[in-house]
Amino acid sequence: MKPTDEQLAMWGKTFVPPLDIFFVKEEIVKDLACHLDQVLLMPREEFNEHTSYKQILYANSYEYWNVSEEGTFVIVAHPEWVTSLPHDVLEKLLQLQIELERGLVYPIEIFEDVHLFPLEYIVRWKEKQYVVFQGKMWCQLTSEVKNAALLAIANEWEIVTEQDITIELPDHLNKYANTYATTGGSNCLSSTLYAVRGVEWRLHEWVHPRTFIAGIVRAGYERLSMNEEPYHSGDIIVWENSDGVVQHASYHIKDDLFFNKNGQTFFNAWRIIRGEDLRKVWSDYAAVIYRKVEGS
Known part of the structure; x- marks a missing residue:
């Protein structure tokens, strides 16, 4: 890449x-x-x-x-x-x-x-x-x-890998997976919202935590009381600090592979990344799962 x-x-x-x-x-x-x-x-x-x-x-x-x-x-x-x-x-x-x-x-x-x-x-x-x-x-x-x-x-x-991970993706994710942004601003939260909704202009915005949580709740997601693994396709994993403030979020595609962006600079690419690599980067924070409610 x-x-x-x-x-x-x-x-x-x-x-x-x-x-x-x-x-x-x-x-x-x-x-x-x-x-x-x-x-x-x-x-x-x-x-x-x-x-x-x-x-x-x-x-x-x-x-x-x-x-x-x-x-x-x-x-x-x-x-x-x-x-x-x-x-x-x-x-x-x-x-x-x-x-x-x-x-x-x-x-x-x-x-x-x-x-x-x-x-x-x-x-x-x-x-x-x-x-x-x-x-x-x-x-x-x-x-x-x-x-x-x-x-x-x-x-x-970026996390260095020998080659990009390529899998079959929905069209809106395929357009950006394993690419860099041209300008700064898009962060992990806007990227995760984009994965859920596919609203393209929002992908390039810097989204803040409360706006993000409100957005995924409107999209039919709810926070699980306990972490369940393996993750379901479409799960959102959110990493929080000790005060419960969102530090990072990522969208689970399937098979422990995620659509992810690790920051808001143009050096932070939109990548398909393995869960094990993602968890290493954010291991200092508590991970919680948001899952889409059936029928929503």
Whole structure:
């Protein structure tokens, strides 16, 4: 399974957002004081509520959900800003993005030819080297280098199997099974709803947990009081955290094979996946079954 050339071209346009975002610790703000005249510096709480930066484009690329809470301030900058920083300041800032687990940071070993990346964006942290992608740097790369980088990153996001699982599927699932999305946004919940109802436009939306549960209940599903295996064809498996909040959902086709999407980025493909692989990924959460009521 590989993204198409058209998808790679679209990914290349949105992989790095229009503005650079850096998460920083409070004590680092003082060290950067003389370099902040051309940026927006805001408290993390204010940033989290900012309409512009809550867009899927920014959230997916910078992986907000992974960023450490130690990053209590956020710098929003024009892509040219990093070129004005002294080398030692830039290096410390990029190292901090690695430490705080911001997105657009990848270990150098996943790329075949690292010499094609500008050296100032290859940073060492705790005995490992990483490539930290930023707007200015991304614009400097050729289309060929961008495509190679995107393919390498896509391989990091997905469960690696020797070959795609192919089975007979309903037409609406067959259209998307074992393919990548062109844009970010579609998540596991919209994908599972699509498997149930086949409403195509909803497949590409980012659906939230309460909306999802309400949707499958309207489709005639009810939660089982006890987990029953083997699963029935058409069962929905939902993984919840200790507070009962939905973390993931997947649609059981048959024979422990699922129509699944593991996240909301375009690197997360719609895949036919074995239940054993799915359960490994989500083993930290409690699995519950929703089953369609007969006659509904």
